[in-house]
Amino acid sequence: MTESQHDSQPIVRMQKLNKHFGSLHVLKNIDLEVKPGEVVVVIGASGSGKSTLIRCINGLEEFQDGHIVVDGHNLVPHGKGAKALQRIRTEVGMVFQQFNLFPHLSVRDNVTLAPLKVRGVSAAQANESAERLLDRVGIRDQADKYPSQLSGGQQQRVALARALAMEPRLMLFDEPTSALDPEMIGEVLDAMRELAREGMTMIIVTHEMGFAREVADRVIYIHQGEIAEEAAPERIFDEPQDERTRNFLARVLKH
Protein backbone atom coordinates (compact mmCIF):
# COMPACT_ATOMS: atom_id res chain seq x y z
CA MET A 1 0.00 0.00 0.00
CA THR A 2 1.41 3.38 -0.95
CA GLU A 3 1.49 6.33 1.37
CA SER A 4 -1.24 8.23 -0.45
CA GLN A 5 -3.55 5.25 -0.47
CA HIS A 6 -3.01 4.87 3.23
CA ASP A 7 -3.78 8.51 3.78
CA SER A 8 -7.04 8.30 2.01
CA GLN A 9 -8.27 5.54 4.32
CA PRO A 10 -10.85 7.12 6.61
CA ILE A 11 -9.68 7.63 10.17
CA VAL A 12 -13.27 7.38 11.38
CA ARG A 13 -15.92 5.26 9.75
CA MET A 14 -19.37 4.96 11.29
CA GLN A 15 -21.92 2.64 9.80
CA LYS A 16 -25.59 2.52 10.69
CA LEU A 17 -24.92 3.82 14.17
CA ASN A 18 -27.91 3.76 16.50
CA LYS A 19 -27.94 5.01 20.04
CA HIS A 20 -30.71 5.08 22.60
CA PHE A 21 -30.95 6.61 26.05
CA GLY A 22 -33.69 4.39 27.44
CA SER A 23 -36.66 4.98 25.18
CA LEU A 24 -35.07 8.04 23.57
CA HIS A 25 -33.64 7.29 20.12
CA VAL A 26 -30.75 9.79 20.11
CA LEU A 27 -28.75 8.76 17.03
CA LYS A 28 -30.47 7.25 14.02
CA ASN A 29 -28.61 5.28 11.38
CA ILE A 30 -25.61 7.57 11.30
CA ASP A 31 -23.14 6.96 8.48
CA LEU A 32 -20.04 9.10 8.65
CA GLU A 33 -16.52 9.00 7.29
CA VAL A 34 -13.69 11.33 8.21
CA LYS A 35 -10.41 11.28 6.30
CA PRO A 36 -7.01 12.10 7.75
CA GLY A 37 -6.45 15.85 7.75
CA GLU A 38 -10.10 16.66 7.37
CA VAL A 39 -11.84 19.22 9.56
CA VAL A 40 -15.47 18.32 10.06
CA VAL A 41 -17.82 20.66 11.89
CA VAL A 42 -21.04 19.34 13.40
CA ILE A 43 -23.90 21.76 13.86
CA GLY A 44 -27.47 21.32 15.06
CA ALA A 45 -30.02 22.39 17.63
CA SER A 46 -29.63 21.74 21.33
CA GLY A 47 -30.49 18.14 22.12
CA SER A 48 -30.09 16.97 18.52
CA GLY A 49 -27.35 14.49 19.49
CA LYS A 50 -24.11 16.29 18.53
CA SER A 51 -22.29 15.57 21.77
CA THR A 52 -23.52 12.02 21.87
CA LEU A 53 -22.26 11.49 18.32
CA ILE A 54 -18.68 12.51 19.00
CA ARG A 55 -18.64 10.85 22.42
CA CYS A 56 -19.39 7.54 20.71
CA ILE A 57 -16.12 7.89 18.79
CA ASN A 58 -13.97 7.63 21.91
CA GLY A 59 -16.35 5.36 23.78
CA LEU A 60 -17.58 7.83 26.38
CA GLU A 61 -21.00 6.70 25.22
CA GLU A 62 -21.96 3.16 24.29
CA PHE A 63 -24.20 2.54 21.32
CA GLN A 64 -26.72 -0.23 20.72
CA ASP A 65 -26.42 -0.93 17.05
CA GLY A 66 -24.00 -0.37 14.20
CA HIS A 67 -20.29 -0.17 13.91
CA ILE A 68 -17.45 2.33 14.31
CA VAL A 69 -13.87 1.92 13.10
CA VAL A 70 -11.40 4.45 14.47
CA ASP A 71 -7.93 4.31 13.00
CA GLY A 72 -8.29 0.61 12.32
CA HIS A 73 -9.74 -0.30 15.73
CA ASN A 74 -13.27 -1.66 15.92
CA LEU A 75 -15.85 -0.37 18.34
CA VAL A 76 -18.85 -2.64 18.69
CA PRO A 77 -22.26 -2.18 20.35
CA HIS A 78 -22.71 -2.22 24.14
CA GLY A 79 -19.19 -1.13 24.97
CA LYS A 80 -17.63 -4.54 24.32
CA GLY A 81 -14.03 -4.66 23.18
CA ALA A 82 -12.17 -2.85 25.96
CA LYS A 83 -8.78 -3.36 24.29
CA ALA A 84 -9.75 -1.47 21.16
CA LEU A 85 -11.34 1.23 23.27
CA GLN A 86 -8.15 1.81 25.23
CA ARG A 87 -6.16 2.03 21.99
CA ILE A 88 -8.61 4.44 20.47
CA ARG A 89 -8.50 6.71 23.50
CA THR A 90 -4.74 7.01 23.36
CA GLU A 91 -5.03 8.16 19.75
CA VAL A 92 -8.08 10.38 19.96
CA GLY A 93 -7.92 13.59 21.98
CA MET A 94 -10.93 15.43 23.30
CA VAL A 95 -11.64 18.98 24.44
CA PHE A 96 -14.77 19.51 26.54
CA GLN A 97 -17.10 22.44 26.93
CA GLN A 98 -16.31 22.65 30.68
CA PHE A 99 -12.53 22.17 30.17
CA ASN A 100 -12.42 19.38 32.78
CA LEU A 101 -8.89 20.24 33.84
CA PHE A 102 -7.59 18.39 36.90
CA PRO A 103 -7.87 21.04 39.64
CA HIS A 104 -5.45 19.32 42.04
CA LEU A 105 -2.60 19.30 39.51
CA SER A 106 -0.52 22.18 38.21
CA VAL A 107 -0.88 23.14 34.57
CA ARG A 108 2.31 21.26 33.79
CA ASP A 109 1.14 18.13 35.60
CA ASN A 110 -2.19 18.30 33.82
CA VAL A 111 -0.32 18.11 30.53
CA THR A 112 2.24 15.46 31.52
CA LEU A 113 -0.03 13.04 33.41
CA ALA A 114 -1.23 10.95 30.47
CA PRO A 115 2.13 10.79 28.62
CA LEU A 116 3.78 9.65 31.87
CA LYS A 117 1.19 7.10 32.92
CA VAL A 118 -0.14 5.90 29.59
CA ARG A 119 2.74 6.29 27.15
CA GLY A 120 5.38 5.70 29.80
CA VAL A 121 7.68 8.46 28.56
CA SER A 122 10.41 9.82 30.85
CA ALA A 123 9.69 12.79 33.10
CA ALA A 124 12.26 14.88 31.23
CA GLN A 125 10.67 14.08 27.91
CA ALA A 126 7.14 14.72 29.20
CA ASN A 127 8.17 18.07 30.67
CA GLU A 128 9.93 19.13 27.53
CA SER A 129 6.96 18.40 25.33
CA ALA A 130 4.63 20.07 27.86
CA GLU A 131 6.74 23.24 27.63
CA ARG A 132 6.60 23.12 23.88
CA LEU A 133 2.83 22.59 23.77
CA LEU A 134 2.09 25.26 26.36
CA ASP A 135 4.27 27.62 24.39
CA ARG A 136 2.36 26.77 21.27
CA VAL A 137 -0.98 27.66 22.85
CA GLY A 138 0.56 30.77 24.38
CA ILE A 139 0.66 29.97 28.08
CA ARG A 140 4.16 28.74 28.75
CA ASP A 141 4.68 31.10 31.68
CA GLN A 142 1.64 29.68 33.51
CA ALA A 143 3.00 26.14 33.80
CA ASP A 144 3.36 26.19 37.57
CA LYS A 145 -0.06 27.65 38.26
CA TYR A 146 -3.16 25.69 39.11
CA PRO A 147 -6.16 25.67 36.78
CA SER A 148 -8.27 27.77 39.14
CA GLN A 149 -5.71 30.57 38.82
CA LEU A 150 -6.26 30.88 35.06
CA SER A 151 -8.95 32.56 33.00
CA GLY A 152 -11.45 30.42 31.12
CA GLY A 153 -9.69 30.98 27.81
CA GLN A 154 -6.35 30.00 29.31
CA GLN A 155 -7.88 26.92 30.90
CA GLN A 156 -9.32 25.77 27.61
CA ARG A 157 -5.94 26.23 25.94
CA VAL A 158 -4.35 24.11 28.67
CA ALA A 159 -7.00 21.48 27.98
CA LEU A 160 -6.01 21.60 24.33
CA ALA A 161 -2.32 21.23 25.19
CA ARG A 162 -3.16 18.35 27.53
CA ALA A 163 -4.95 16.48 24.74
CA LEU A 164 -2.19 17.22 22.22
CA ALA A 165 0.45 15.85 24.60
CA MET A 166 -0.74 12.35 23.71
CA GLU A 167 0.06 13.12 20.07
CA PRO A 168 -3.44 12.21 18.94
CA ARG A 169 -4.29 11.36 15.35
CA LEU A 170 -7.75 12.83 15.76
CA MET A 171 -9.13 15.61 17.92
CA LEU A 172 -12.73 15.87 19.10
CA PHE A 173 -14.10 19.22 20.29
CA ASP A 174 -17.44 19.47 22.08
CA GLU A 175 -18.47 23.13 22.06
CA PRO A 176 -15.03 24.27 23.21
CA THR A 177 -15.99 27.94 23.43
CA SER A 178 -19.56 27.73 24.76
CA ALA A 179 -18.55 28.17 28.41
CA LEU A 180 -16.27 31.13 27.70
CA ASP A 181 -16.81 34.82 28.13
CA PRO A 182 -17.11 36.43 24.69
CA GLU A 183 -13.72 38.16 24.89
CA MET A 184 -11.96 34.82 25.36
CA ILE A 185 -13.55 32.92 22.52
CA GLY A 186 -11.12 34.31 19.98
CA GLU A 187 -7.96 33.04 21.64
CA VAL A 188 -9.29 29.48 21.77
CA LEU A 189 -10.52 29.57 18.18
CA ASP A 190 -7.11 30.91 17.11
CA ALA A 191 -5.38 27.93 18.70
CA MET A 192 -7.79 25.56 16.96
CA ARG A 193 -7.33 27.34 13.64
CA GLU A 194 -3.59 26.91 14.01
CA LEU A 195 -4.06 23.22 14.68
CA ALA A 196 -6.24 22.82 11.63
CA ARG A 197 -3.61 24.54 9.50
CA GLU A 198 -1.01 22.08 10.71
CA GLY A 199 -3.13 19.29 9.30
CA MET A 200 -4.76 17.83 12.40
CA THR A 201 -7.87 15.78 11.78
CA MET A 202 -10.65 17.41 13.75
CA ILE A 203 -14.31 16.86 14.49
CA ILE A 204 -15.77 19.99 16.04
CA VAL A 205 -19.18 20.57 17.56
CA THR A 206 -19.73 24.31 17.69
CA HIS A 207 -22.25 27.10 17.47
CA GLU A 208 -19.60 29.47 16.05
CA MET A 209 -20.87 29.57 12.49
CA GLY A 210 -18.26 32.04 11.25
CA PHE A 211 -15.50 29.80 12.50
CA ALA A 212 -17.20 26.75 10.97
CA ARG A 213 -17.36 28.39 7.58
CA GLU A 214 -13.73 29.34 7.79
CA VAL A 215 -12.03 26.14 8.98
CA ALA A 216 -14.39 23.34 7.99
CA ASP A 217 -13.75 21.11 5.02
CA ARG A 218 -17.19 19.72 5.58
CA VAL A 219 -20.18 20.66 7.71
CA ILE A 220 -22.70 18.18 9.04
CA TYR A 221 -26.12 19.30 10.13
CA ILE A 222 -27.79 17.01 12.63
CA HIS A 223 -31.53 17.14 13.14
CA GLN A 224 -33.12 15.03 15.87
CA GLY A 225 -30.42 12.40 15.73
CA GLU A 226 -30.18 12.17 11.96
CA ILE A 227 -27.69 13.64 9.55
CA ALA A 228 -30.01 15.92 7.63
CA GLU A 229 -27.38 17.47 5.41
CA GLU A 230 -23.67 17.17 4.83
CA ALA A 231 -21.69 19.42 2.52
CA ALA A 232 -18.86 21.91 2.10
CA PRO A 233 -19.36 24.98 4.31
CA GLU A 234 -20.14 27.38 1.43
CA ARG A 235 -22.84 25.06 0.23
CA ILE A 236 -24.38 24.45 3.66
CA PHE A 237 -24.38 28.10 4.65
CA ASP A 238 -25.16 29.72 1.29
CA GLU A 239 -27.40 27.22 -0.41
CA PRO A 240 -28.66 24.63 2.06
CA GLN A 241 -30.62 21.95 0.25
CA ASP A 242 -32.66 20.63 3.13
CA GLU A 243 -35.65 22.46 4.51
CA ARG A 244 -34.60 21.61 8.08
CA THR A 245 -31.10 23.03 7.55
CA ARG A 246 -32.58 26.23 6.17
CA ASN A 247 -34.84 26.63 9.19
CA PHE A 248 -32.03 25.97 11.63
CA LEU A 249 -29.65 28.42 9.96
CA ALA A 250 -32.33 31.05 9.71
CA ARG A 251 -32.79 30.77 13.45
CA VAL A 252 -29.13 30.82 14.52
CA LEU A 253 -27.77 33.32 11.99
CA LYS A 254 -30.41 35.84 12.91
CA HIS A 255 -28.77 36.38 16.32
Place this chain on the structure above:
Amino acid sequence: MEVTFQFDWAAAFGSIPHLLPGIPWTLLISFGGLAIGFVIGIVFGLMRISRSRWLRLPAILYIEVFRGTPILVQVLFIFYGLPQLLGGPINALTAGIAAIAVNSGAYISEVVRGGVQSIERGQREASLSLGLSRTQAFRYVIWPQAFRRMIPPLGNQGIISIKDTSLFSVIGVGELVRQGQIYIATTFTALEVYFMVAMLYLAITWSLSLLLRQLERRGLVGQ
Protein backbone atom coordinates in the same frame (compact mmCIF):
# COMPACT_ATOMS: atom_id res chain seq x y z
CA MET B 1 -25.66 25.03 108.08
CA GLU B 2 -24.19 26.99 105.23
CA VAL B 3 -24.68 25.47 101.79
CA THR B 4 -22.68 27.91 99.72
CA PHE B 5 -21.52 26.31 96.56
CA GLN B 6 -17.81 25.65 96.41
CA PHE B 7 -15.83 24.52 93.42
CA ASP B 8 -12.60 23.15 94.84
CA TRP B 9 -9.95 24.10 92.32
CA ALA B 10 -7.26 22.38 94.33
CA ALA B 11 -9.21 19.14 94.10
CA ALA B 12 -9.73 19.64 90.36
CA PHE B 13 -6.06 20.22 89.58
CA GLY B 14 -5.05 17.64 92.13
CA SER B 15 -6.95 14.99 90.18
CA ILE B 16 -4.92 15.51 87.02
CA PRO B 17 -2.07 13.12 87.87
CA HIS B 18 -4.67 10.44 88.60
CA LEU B 19 -6.45 11.04 85.29
CA LEU B 20 -3.42 11.25 83.01
CA PRO B 21 -2.88 7.47 82.88
CA GLY B 22 -6.24 7.30 81.09
CA ILE B 23 -5.06 9.43 78.20
CA PRO B 24 -2.83 6.86 76.49
CA TRP B 25 -5.70 4.37 76.64
CA THR B 26 -8.16 6.86 75.23
CA LEU B 27 -5.74 7.75 72.43
CA LEU B 28 -4.82 4.14 71.72
CA ILE B 29 -8.43 3.01 71.49
CA SER B 30 -9.62 5.96 69.42
CA PHE B 31 -6.71 6.25 67.01
CA GLY B 32 -6.15 2.49 66.78
CA GLY B 33 -9.83 2.02 66.08
CA LEU B 34 -9.98 4.93 63.64
CA ALA B 35 -6.96 3.67 61.69
CA ILE B 36 -8.66 0.33 61.16
CA GLY B 37 -11.97 2.10 60.59
CA PHE B 38 -10.36 4.15 57.84
CA VAL B 39 -9.20 1.03 56.01
CA ILE B 40 -12.65 -0.53 56.47
CA GLY B 41 -14.21 2.72 55.28
CA ILE B 42 -12.18 2.81 52.08
CA VAL B 43 -12.91 -0.83 51.27
CA PHE B 44 -16.63 -0.72 52.05
CA GLY B 45 -17.09 2.80 50.72
CA LEU B 46 -15.72 1.72 47.35
CA MET B 47 -17.70 -1.52 47.43
CA ARG B 48 -20.77 0.60 48.11
CA ILE B 49 -20.35 2.41 44.77
CA SER B 50 -19.14 -0.60 42.82
CA ARG B 51 -20.96 -1.56 39.66
CA SER B 52 -21.25 -5.12 40.96
CA ARG B 53 -24.24 -5.66 43.18
CA TRP B 54 -22.40 -8.52 44.90
CA LEU B 55 -19.97 -5.99 46.27
CA ARG B 56 -22.62 -3.34 46.83
CA LEU B 57 -25.06 -5.39 48.86
CA PRO B 58 -22.70 -6.59 51.63
CA ALA B 59 -21.41 -3.03 51.96
CA ILE B 60 -24.94 -1.64 52.35
CA LEU B 61 -25.72 -4.32 54.93
CA TYR B 62 -22.59 -3.56 56.95
CA ILE B 63 -23.14 0.19 56.87
CA GLU B 64 -26.80 -0.03 57.85
CA VAL B 65 -26.17 -2.46 60.72
CA PHE B 66 -23.33 -0.53 62.34
CA ARG B 67 -24.81 2.91 61.82
CA GLY B 68 -28.21 1.75 62.99
CA THR B 69 -27.17 0.25 66.32
CA PRO B 70 -25.70 2.06 69.36
CA ILE B 71 -21.96 1.80 69.83
CA LEU B 72 -22.52 0.92 73.49
CA VAL B 73 -24.46 -2.17 72.42
CA GLN B 74 -21.76 -2.96 69.88
CA VAL B 75 -18.97 -2.92 72.45
CA LEU B 76 -21.01 -4.96 74.94
CA PHE B 77 -21.74 -7.45 72.20
CA ILE B 78 -18.06 -7.72 71.32
CA PHE B 79 -16.80 -7.90 74.91
CA TYR B 80 -19.46 -10.10 76.52
CA GLY B 81 -21.19 -11.71 73.55
CA LEU B 82 -18.44 -12.69 71.14
CA PRO B 83 -16.46 -14.76 73.67
CA GLN B 84 -19.41 -17.15 73.78
CA LEU B 85 -19.00 -17.68 70.05
CA LEU B 86 -15.21 -17.74 70.06
CA GLY B 87 -14.89 -19.87 73.16
CA GLY B 88 -12.39 -17.55 74.83
CA PRO B 89 -12.34 -14.11 76.41
CA ILE B 90 -11.52 -10.91 74.52
CA ASN B 91 -9.55 -8.32 76.42
CA ALA B 92 -11.16 -4.97 77.00
CA LEU B 93 -8.63 -3.01 74.94
CA THR B 94 -9.14 -5.23 71.91
CA ALA B 95 -12.90 -5.01 72.30
CA GLY B 96 -12.73 -1.20 72.52
CA ILE B 97 -10.54 -0.86 69.45
CA ALA B 98 -12.74 -3.29 67.53
CA ALA B 99 -15.88 -1.38 68.47
CA ILE B 100 -14.44 1.95 67.31
CA ALA B 101 -13.13 0.28 64.15
CA VAL B 102 -16.41 -1.28 63.02
CA ASN B 103 -18.48 1.69 64.12
CA SER B 104 -16.36 4.45 62.59
CA GLY B 105 -15.77 2.17 59.58
CA ALA B 106 -19.48 2.32 58.78
CA TYR B 107 -19.57 6.11 58.92
CA ILE B 108 -16.27 6.49 57.07
CA SER B 109 -17.64 4.24 54.30
CA GLU B 110 -20.30 6.84 53.74
CA VAL B 111 -17.72 9.63 53.86
CA VAL B 112 -15.65 7.83 51.20
CA ARG B 113 -18.70 7.23 49.05
CA GLY B 114 -19.79 10.85 49.33
CA GLY B 115 -16.28 12.11 48.57
CA VAL B 116 -15.84 10.00 45.47
CA GLN B 117 -19.33 10.69 44.18
CA SER B 118 -18.87 14.42 44.65
CA ILE B 119 -16.19 14.53 41.95
CA GLU B 120 -17.69 15.82 38.71
CA ARG B 121 -18.27 13.24 35.99
CA GLY B 122 -16.13 15.32 33.63
CA GLN B 123 -12.99 14.47 35.62
CA ARG B 124 -13.38 10.81 34.89
CA GLU B 125 -14.34 11.46 31.28
CA ALA B 126 -11.31 13.67 30.72
CA SER B 127 -9.05 11.01 32.24
CA LEU B 128 -10.50 8.23 30.12
CA SER B 129 -10.35 10.36 26.99
CA LEU B 130 -6.61 10.76 27.59
CA GLY B 131 -6.19 6.99 27.58
CA LEU B 132 -5.92 6.45 31.32
CA SER B 133 -7.43 3.17 32.49
CA ARG B 134 -10.30 3.28 34.95
CA THR B 135 -7.92 2.35 37.74
CA GLN B 136 -5.46 5.08 36.76
CA ALA B 137 -8.27 7.61 36.51
CA PHE B 138 -9.30 6.73 40.03
CA ARG B 139 -5.81 6.73 41.46
CA TYR B 140 -4.42 9.88 39.90
CA VAL B 141 -7.49 12.03 39.34
CA ILE B 142 -10.58 11.02 41.33
CA TRP B 143 -9.11 9.85 44.65
CA PRO B 144 -6.74 12.77 45.35
CA GLN B 145 -9.59 15.22 44.87
CA ALA B 146 -12.09 13.10 46.78
CA PHE B 147 -9.68 12.69 49.67
CA ARG B 148 -9.33 16.44 50.08
CA ARG B 149 -13.07 16.80 50.31
CA MET B 150 -13.16 13.96 52.83
CA ILE B 151 -10.86 15.66 55.35
CA PRO B 152 -13.52 17.73 57.17
CA PRO B 153 -16.02 14.87 57.58
CA LEU B 154 -13.18 12.51 58.55
CA GLY B 155 -12.09 14.96 61.24
CA ASN B 156 -15.65 15.11 62.43
CA GLN B 157 -15.79 11.34 62.71
CA GLY B 158 -12.44 11.35 64.54
CA ILE B 159 -13.84 13.67 67.18
CA ILE B 160 -17.00 11.63 67.57
CA SER B 161 -15.01 8.41 67.96
CA ILE B 162 -12.70 9.93 70.56
CA LYS B 163 -15.72 10.88 72.62
CA ASP B 164 -17.33 7.47 72.03
CA THR B 165 -14.43 5.78 73.84
CA SER B 166 -15.76 7.29 77.07
CA LEU B 167 -18.53 4.69 76.93
CA PHE B 168 -15.98 1.92 77.21
CA SER B 169 -15.59 2.48 80.94
CA VAL B 170 -18.43 -0.06 81.09
CA ILE B 171 -16.13 -2.84 80.00
CA GLY B 172 -13.48 -1.71 82.46
CA VAL B 173 -10.87 -0.48 80.05
CA GLY B 174 -8.71 2.12 81.83
CA GLU B 175 -9.49 5.14 79.69
CA LEU B 176 -10.17 8.66 80.95
CA VAL B 177 -13.66 8.22 82.35
CA ARG B 178 -12.70 4.99 84.05
CA GLN B 179 -9.71 6.65 85.72
CA GLY B 180 -12.01 9.41 86.90
CA GLN B 181 -14.49 6.93 88.36
CA ILE B 182 -11.74 5.08 90.21
CA TYR B 183 -10.41 8.31 91.68
CA ILE B 184 -13.85 9.65 92.67
CA ALA B 185 -14.53 6.42 94.55
CA THR B 186 -11.86 7.45 97.06
CA THR B 187 -12.26 11.26 97.12
CA PHE B 188 -15.99 11.88 96.46
CA THR B 189 -15.12 14.99 94.40
CA ALA B 190 -17.30 14.11 91.43
CA LEU B 191 -17.86 17.70 90.34
CA GLU B 192 -14.19 18.63 90.13
CA VAL B 193 -13.01 15.35 88.65
CA TYR B 194 -15.64 15.08 85.91
CA PHE B 195 -14.96 18.71 85.07
CA MET B 196 -11.30 17.85 84.64
CA VAL B 197 -12.15 14.76 82.62
CA ALA B 198 -14.22 16.94 80.32
CA MET B 199 -11.33 19.40 79.97
CA LEU B 200 -8.95 16.63 78.99
CA TYR B 201 -11.35 15.39 76.27
CA LEU B 202 -11.62 18.94 75.07
CA ALA B 203 -7.83 19.25 74.93
CA ILE B 204 -7.60 16.13 72.75
CA THR B 205 -10.45 16.99 70.40
CA TRP B 206 -9.38 20.61 70.12
CA SER B 207 -5.84 19.62 69.16
CA LEU B 208 -7.26 17.39 66.47
CA SER B 209 -9.44 20.23 65.16
CA LEU B 210 -6.45 22.55 64.92
CA LEU B 211 -4.40 19.92 63.12
CA LEU B 212 -7.22 19.34 60.64
CA ARG B 213 -7.65 23.01 60.00
CA GLN B 214 -3.97 23.21 59.10
CA LEU B 215 -4.35 20.26 56.75
CA GLU B 216 -7.38 21.78 55.10
CA ARG B 217 -5.66 25.08 54.61
CA ARG B 218 -2.76 23.38 52.91
CA GLY B 219 -5.16 21.32 50.81
CA LEU B 220 -6.82 24.44 49.49
CA VAL B 221 -3.95 25.11 47.10
CA GLY B 222 -5.04 24.22 43.63
CA GLN B 223 -8.69 23.75 44.44
